[in-house]
Every structure is written in structure tokens, then in C-alpha cells.
Amino acid sequence: MNEILEIIEQDPKKDPSEIALLTGYSEKEVQTRIKELEDSGIIRKYKAVIDWDRVGEEYVYAIIELKITLGDRSGYDTIAHRIASFNEVRSIRLISGDHDLSLTVRGKSMKDVAFFVAEKIASLDQVQNTVTHFVLKTYKEDGVPLFEQEKSKRLAISP
Amino acid sequence: MVIGMDDVISLGVGEPDFVTPWHIREACIYSLEKGHTSYTSNSGLIELREAISDSFHNDYGVGYNPEDQILVTTGVSEAADLALRALVNPGDEVILHEPCYVSYKPSIILSGGTPVPVSTTRDNEFRVTGEQIEAAITDRTKAIILSYPNNPTGAVMQKQDLEEVADVVVEHDLLVISDEVYDKLTYNGKHTCFSSLNGMEDRTILLNGLSKSHAMTGLRVGYAMGPPGLISAMLLIHQYTMLCAPITAQMGAIEALRNGEAEMQAMVREYNRRRRLFVTGLNRLGLDCFEPRGAFYAFPSVESTGMTSSQFAEELLHQQKVAVVPGEVFGQSGDGFLRCSYASSLDELKTALEKIEEFLS
Numbered sequence: 001m002n003e004i005l006e007i008i009e010q011d012p013k014k015d016p017s018e019i020a021l022l023t024g025y026s027e028k029e030v031q032t033r034i035k036e037l038e039d040s041g042i043i044r045k046y047k048a049v050i051d052w053d054r055v056g057e058e059y060v061y062a063i064i065e066l067k068i069t070l071g072d073r074s075g076y077d078t079i080a081h082r083i084a085s086f087n088e089v090r091s092i093r094l095i096s097g098d099h100d101l102s103l104t105v106r107g108k109s110m111k112d113v114a115f116f117v118a119e120k121i122a123s124l125d126q127v128q129n130t131v132t133h134f135v136l137k138t139y140k141e142d143g144v145p146l147f148e149q150e151k152s153k154r155l156a157i158s159p
Numbered sequence: 160m161v162i163g164m165d166d167v168i169s170l171g172v173g174e175p176d177f178v179t180p181w182h183i184r185e186a187c188i189y190s191l192e193k194g195h196t197s198y199t200s201n202s203g204l205i206e207l208r209e210a211i212s213d214s215f216h217n218d219y220g221v222g223y224n225p226e227d228q229i230l231v232t233t234g235v236s237e238a239a240d241l242a243l244r245a246l247v248n249p250g251d252e253v254i255l256h257e258p259c260y261v262s263y264k265p266s267i268i269l270s271g272g273t274p275v276p277v278s279t280t281r282d283n284e285f286r287v288t289g290e291q292i293e294a295a296i297t298d299r300t301k302a303i304i305l306s307y308p309n310n311p312t313g314a315v316m317q318k319q320d321l322e323e324v325a326d327v328v329v330e331h332d333l334l335v336i337s338d339e340v341y342d343k344l345t346y347n348g349k350h351t352c353f354s355s356l357n358g359m360e361d362r363t364i365l366l367n368g369l370s371k372s373h374a375m376t377g378l379r380v381g382y383a384m385g386p387p388g389l390i391s392a393m394l395l396i397h398q399y400t401m402l403c404a405p406i407t408a409q410m411g412a413i414e415a416l417r418n419g420e421a422e423m424q425a426m427v428r429e430y431n432r433r434r435r436l437f438v439t440g441l442n443r444l445g446l447d448c449f450e451p452r453g454a455f456y457a458f459p460s461v462e463s464t465g466m467t468s469s470q471f472a473e474e475l476l477h478q479q480k481v482a483v484v485p486g487e488v489f490g491q492s493g494d495g496f497l498r499c500s501y502a503s504s505l506d507e508l509k510t511a512l513e514k515i516e517e518f519l520s
Contacts, residue, residue: 003428006428007432018436021435021436021439022432022433022435022436022505023432023435024435154169154172154174154176155162155172156161156162156164156167156169156171156172156482157161157162157169157171157172157482157484158171158172158173158174159173159260159261159262159310
């Protein structure tokens, strides 16, 4: 099961017949298992890692840390779900340390992002303060390096 | 021949296509930054010998004292050479199973000994039997070289296969040089360390290294383990020839053994996928290939094509620019087979299979 997941995580486009070849399962088994993994929500979504800088699309990313004051009857989940519902929010995590929540936000411009933080996030009752870090350059995303890597220079024949 | 040709897909390579994991490279860089550029003890850094000792204790339950039973060498090749030079007197015979790694035979000859090859066969999945070894023993026989998981065939020996050999070793009072550098690359089963067998610890020089398990070929770190008397004899030669293995590589090796398990396992899983894809592919093309359960080689037969293995390899290179190694390079009994390394990316392996298919049609 984990073997199939590891392969799909690296390359969601691999078809079941090849996964069968790589794992030793039959093609039918692979199809059934993938279906199960999808249905149970273990596989959440298939997506591509895109280097938008190369497309020339000028997205602005910011990492925003929030200090939260919990209300009487609500925990972190409630406020986190609420913030997560904004399309601008790409990821949100509960973290240890000086702040409680860490968000990645994407916008079309710095103004866009600043406006979003001020209007939608900082204004929430539970949010005590915010720290915004604008992203200057992304080198690695989701385990994928976004810079050219040197190829290994092996000899063509070796013992 | 292949050198200087462009766009060749090479299945002729006897080393991982992975680059050494970053945490190991970083340990090497860090050691340079800190100014660790001196000689080490002739036996190797004690921290490294301790890490080696721990890993063998954990993996196989064998106990080697880091003080006097482990010698760090410049790759396993040096360790094999030292072992032979320490053991073999002029005229002594050393039994080895073929097909095997290309260096053993010349090393035996350089040490003044006589190589006595025993042929393993496809029918027995290239395992050597106790019977075969017994038949090759004379009163000049000094030692046996065992090398499983095997380069070039990918063959492995199960515990009971090795026990058969061990019985012969005891009966004829022999020594064994067991090169287990591919031990970590064992698929669908567990590797048995030869010296873990009953009574074999005192009769075995165990050779291993980090080249294959941690993709560190160019860093040159191997080691020999065995009874203190034999190791000290090897140390004597080592200290006058190599002196010590490079310190930068030794520092990397410590990091690899302490913290490299997860990345190593990930590489092994990837090799296993490639192995399944490639071996299935070869058999589909009619190149009969037994299931290699170790190392990263497939060893298909070219019998169905009517060609010799060198003809096949040469023509394949010319027509399709795919490089493989004819089996007879590894001993006469390798004739009729090809060594194909699957330590290449899945895409390269798929392209290679397509090209071989075209070549055969």
C-alpha cells in the first residue's frame, strides 16, 4: 500500500499497468487499491508543482504568523477552519513557538496580500497580532527543487 | 568503444546513479571546513570503526571489536587485495565462483596464488554449492572467495546454501573471504552474513563498504572485519601501502552509518521497482532472465537470439546505442549472458527496453 503511495506521490501520472510492474501487484489490484485510497481520503488530490516564476505569472507569496487568543468555547480548529476557507490561503498550520498559526498566502500583488491580511485576518477577534514575511524567491517546493541540478557524471562502463 | 559516443544509454555501469545523499556530502564538507585533513589511524577513525561494529551487531548479530577486528580501507577493492596478500603464499590455491567481479582473479595472481574457478550456472540461479567447492579442493587450497549478492548475476545465497559451504570450510580447514558489499541491496528476503554462521566468525574475512549501500563509490570507503590475527596481518600491508583511507570520506561514512538508514532504504525501494520493471521487460522480449534477488544487475541469456554475448553487446551498441557488458568478462561461465545494470532511472530503463526490442525485431 505504502509502496503505491510512494510512487504516486512522486508521479501521479503513472498508469496502473506501470505501477503494477514496479510493485509486483497485478494491474487489477493496483486499480482497486488506488480507488480505496481515493475513497478513504488518504489520497486527497492529484496536483502539479508549478514554477510560476518561469511562466512569468507574478504571484506574490507571504508567510504570515498569527498569535491567537482562544475564545471561551472554541479551540484552534474553529479559527483555523475559518481562515482556511479563504482562497488566498494556500496552507495553514498550527505551530509551536511564539506564534500559533502559520499561513501561506498567495496574491496578485504585495498590495493585494497586505490588504487581505489587514482586512480579513488581522480584523478577526481571536487574532492578537500578525507578522507578515513576503517571499522573495522559492528554491524548493513540496520536496521538488526549483533550480537546475547537475547530472551525475558516471563513466559509461565500470566494473 | 562506448567512450566518445554520444547519447548512449549505458546499462554497463557498476555503480548507483544516485548522488551520495546530501547529509553525507555535507558531513564531508563540514569536516573540510573544520580542517580535518590529516592522516587518521592506520586502521581508520575509531568512531567509524565503532559505527561499523554497531551496524553489524544490529543487522546480523555478529560482534567485531572496533579496536582490533576492523580495518577501514580505500574501498572494498583494497580490502580484497589486502586479504589475499595476507593469506596467500606462493603456490596456494584460492577457489572462486564465476561469473564474478573482475578483480578477484588478478588479485589472487598478484598475491602469488593460483585461482581455481568454479562455474555457477543459470540452472542453479548462479549459486555455488558445497559440492562444487569440495570437488575443487586440493591440498594446496587456502581459501574461498564468496561474493553474494553477486556482481554480475544479481544472485543471492540463502542461509541453507551458505551453511552447506560452511560445512565444507570446516571439514577442510579453510578460510573464507566474503565480499558482501551488496548486502543492503537484497530484495524480497533477508541477507545472511557469512560470518554469522556457526563457527565461521574465526574463519572469515568479511568485506564490505559504503559504495553501493550509500551511493558513495567515488569516496572510496570499504572495510575488512575478521579475527584479530588476520586483520593485523592486513593492517601491516595497508600501513605501508595505503596508510589510511581518506579522512574526508571516513567522516562522511560515519554520518552515513549513524544517520543514513532512511535514505538508504528509499534507494533500495527504488532499485526494487526498477528491478521488477526491467527483469519483466527482458523476459517479455525473450531474453530469458532468472529473478535476481540482489545487487542491481540483471543477467539475461542471449541464447534465444543465436548471437554470442559479445556480438550482441557490440551490435546493440552500434545499432541502438545501448551499452551492456558481455557476461564472459566475468568468467567463462558468463558466456552467453549479458550484465545489465538497472541502476538507471526508470525512463532510461524503459527507453533501453524499447531499443533492445527494436534491435531484436
